[in-house]
Amino acid sequence: MSNGLIVSISGPSGVGKGTVIAKLREMLPDCGQSISVTSRAPRGTEQDGVEYYFRTREEFEKLIAEGEIIEYDQYVGNYYGTPLTPLLTMSRGGENVLLDLTVAGSLALKEKFDETVTIFLLPPSMTELQNRLTGRGTEKEDVIEQRMANARGEIESAPKFDYVVTNRTVEQAAEEIAAIMLAESCRYQRRSDAVETLLAK
Amino acid sequence: MSNGLIVSISGPSGVGKGTVIAKLREMLPDCGQSISVTSRAPRGTEQDGVEYYFRTREEFEKLIAEGEIIEYDQYVGNYYGTPLTPLLTMSRGGENVLLDLTVAGSLALKEKFDETVTIFLLPPSMTELQNRLTGRGTEKEDVIEQRMANARGEIESAPKFDYVVTNRTVEQAAEEIAAIMLAESCRYQRRSDAVETLLAK
Numbered sequence: 001m002s003n004g005l006i007v008s009i010s011g012p013s014g015v016g017k018g019t020v021i022a023k024l025r026e027m028l029p030d031c032g033q034s035i036s037v038t039s040r041a042p043r044g045t046e047q048d049g050v051e052y053y054f055r056t057r058e059e060f061e062k063l064i065a066e067g068e069i070i071e072y073d074q075y076v077g078n079y080y081g082t083p084l085t086p087l088l089t090m091s092r093g094g095e096n097v098l099l100d101l102t103v104a105g106s107l108a109l110k111e112k113f114d115e116t117v118t119i120f121l122l123p124p125s126m127t128e129l130q131n132r133l134t135g136r137g138t139e140k141e142d143v144i145e146q147r148m149a150n151a152r153g154e155i156e157s158a159p160k161f162d163y164v165v166t167n168r169t170v171e172q173a174a175e176e177i178a179a180i181m182l183a184e185s186c187r188y189q190r191r192s193d194a195v196e197t198l199l200a201k
Numbered sequence: 202m203s204n205g206l207i208v209s210i211s212g213p214s215g216v217g218k219g220t221v222i223a224k225l226r227e228m229l230p231d232c233g234q235s236i237s238v239t240s241r242a243p244r245g246t247e248q249d250g251v252e253y254y255f256r257t258r259e260e261f262e263k264l265i266a267e268g269e270i271i272e273y274d275q276y277v278g279n280y281y282g283t284p285l286t287p288l289l290t291m292s293r294g295g296e297n298v299l300l301d302l303t304v305a306g307s308l309a310l311k312e313k314f315d316e317t318v319t320i321f322l323l324p325p326s327m328t329e330l331q332n333r334l335t336g337r338g339t340e341k342e343d344v345i346e347q348r349m350a351n352a353r354g355e356i357e358s359a360p361k362f363d364y365v366v367t368n369r370t371v372e373q374a375a376e377e378i379a380a381i382m383l384a385e386s387c388r389y390q391r392r393s394d395a396v397e398t399l400l401a402k
Contacts, residue, residue, distance in 0.1 A: 126399055188364060
């Protein structure tokens with residue numbers, strides 16, 4: 001059996017990444033989802049390895065030091081991060097994994113694990129991106145300006161990604177990403193077992 | 202505008218390449234078709250550049266010598282071949298081109314024009330391939346055996362192709378090839394203009 005794909009999707013804030021990924025999960029229900037690791041305590045019925053992997057701050061910092069955390073952030077004094085090993089385990093089990101990572105996270109993962117398929121989600125235009133950011137109505141003008149500057153900076157990293165998908169509509173973007181996943185599973189490197197089986201006799 | 206794709210499909214005799222390509226042309230009616238060049242004389246209302254490019258034997262041999270013919274064959278004393286330049290012209294005009302080439306032809310085209318997307322069509326099994334060849338009912342046993350030996354030799358070249366598609370059903374194979382084409386059109390190299398346009402202002 002060949003490995004499942006590890007597909008990482010990035011794009012600037014406001015591009016609609018969350019909606020496109022939700023649509024994709026609906027289209028590809030068998031796709032594996034990465035479980036984050038956190039240093040916060042479990043709440044209520046939360047179980048280790050279900051909602052999160054729960055680790056102490058010291059354990060989390062050890063994971064960072066070991067290069068085991070693809071990307072992480074701190075929120076209200078707790079770490080939240082994406083661990084590498086569970087992805088590789090799912091992939092080796094033949095499961096495709098879809099990841100929502102920052103630009104830096106996607107590039108770091110590609111660097112560590114060259115088979116990663118990286119996709120950059122673009123807005124149809126900068127005006128449209130600004131409209132989407134403004135449309136949320138929750139941010140002040142200077143925050144929007146800062147976000148637009150960040151977006152430009154991130155879009156400048158698009159050439160480092162394998163694929164570029166423009167999010168004109170959720171359906172079109174999700175379909176293009178699904179096509180990329182199907183195509184990547186047809187790459188000779190991932191189908192060499194089919195050829196070997198045919199020639200085995 | 203970015204270049205159209207040049208997609209070349211190869212596979213052993215009996216694998217069902219013709220049927221899969223016919224299905225694909227139905228699904229993707231905008232796809233360009235390569236016009237062969239021949240040294241035979243035009244018949245009836247046949248026009249140069251429509252049914253064929255008509256050239257003299259001397260002109261055809263000059264095209265071969267110039268590396269302008271990707272692959273050719275002789276049939277009843279006439280040359281038939283696939284010319285390179287019209288493909289590049291269609292691609293530069295933004296048109297995707299779908300080609301049906303021998304294994305040697307696909308690899309020669311990839312060598313000359315690295316952007317070519319090469320796809321190898323596999324049978325589900327060697328037994329199924331033999332059934333398909335026998336099912337035609339037109340060939341003697343030793344001819345079938347020779348074809349099977351040729352098929353094995355060709356399948357050994359599959360690792361040199363970008364993608365491998367198993368022809369389980371015409372629909373599944375055509376869909377996988379259509380996904381490969383959509384995915385290839387999303388490669389950063391082919392979408393760099395979208396990124397440059399966004400950052401231009």
